[in-house]
Amino acid sequence: MKLETARVLSHEQVYEDTFLMWLSCPPIARGASPGRFLMIHCADGYDPLLPRPMSFHRFRDNDDERQFAILYDVRGRGTDWLSQRQAGDQLTLFGPLGRGYAVKRDAQNLLLVAGGLGVAALIVLADEAIKRGKAVTLLQGARTASKLYPTELLPKEVEVLSATDDGSAGHHGLVTDLLSDHLPWADQGFTCGPNAMFSSMSG
Ligand SMILES: Cc1cc2nc3c(=O)[nH]c(=O)nc-3n(C[C@H](O)[C@H](O)[C@H](O)COP(=O)(O)OP(=O)(O)OC[C@H]3O[C@@H](n4cnc5c(N)ncnc54)[C@H](O)[C@@H]3O)c2cc1C
Structure with a gap:
């Protein structure tokens, strides 16, 4: 697994202090599924150093490209930095991680x-x-x-x-x-x- 660069497609505050961000990053989107998550580096430099985990919130197909969204609350320094990103900005991230939800075939x-x-x-x-x-x-x-x-x-x-x-x-x-x-x-x-x-x- 390696670091990837994602492009912010759109970013909006959907309710109270909760933000919806659509991202384009084909290498990450390929392995993404419900219940899995990605790690986003939330800083211009190295502070904070540790990337922040965010779940895949939604997927959509745009022409041939699968895009994904995250939904997040501003909690601390990392998510505050994230909330200031705009469409066109780039993020460093890696993933997908986690096993994801396994829906049984016969579960209706x-x-x-x-x-x-x-x-x-x-x-x-x-x-x-x-x-x-x-x-x-x-x-x-x-x-x-x-x-x-x-x-x-x-x-x-x-x-x-x-x-x-x-x-x-x-x-x-x-x-x-x-x-x-x-x-x-x-x-x-x-x-x-x-x-x-x-x-x-x-x-
Ligand atoms: C697998 C996984 C998936 C996740 N998916 C999502 C998701 O989809 N959406 C989402 O919103 N969140 C998600 N989270 C949680 C998200 O990762 C955290 O909210 C995020 O990492 C917070 O980062 P931060 O830098 O903004 O906050 P931090 O600075 O890390 O702070 C986190 C909390 O600690 C408190 N805090 C920080 N510093 C201090 C201090 N000095 N004294 C007292 N309290 C302090 C903050 O007020 C805050 O409540 C997920 C977490 C995991 C593990």
């Missing part, structure tokens, strides 16, 4: 459970599953309504149920509260979110 009903920006990694799985004729329900949880992924950006076939910590949208409480109603329907489940969410799901 997929339940996706996203906590916070964990939704970034699950949208692309929803996109690909809908294309293959599967049924997808997305349970998404966030602190407050303005941090929920906008449902109008999802394929219309995806059923979405939301939960917010402050009750400003959907169920007032944790996204995991919604699980018991949907688990019997699901042939397979996928999740991405904070560790506390995984703990409560395994308990």
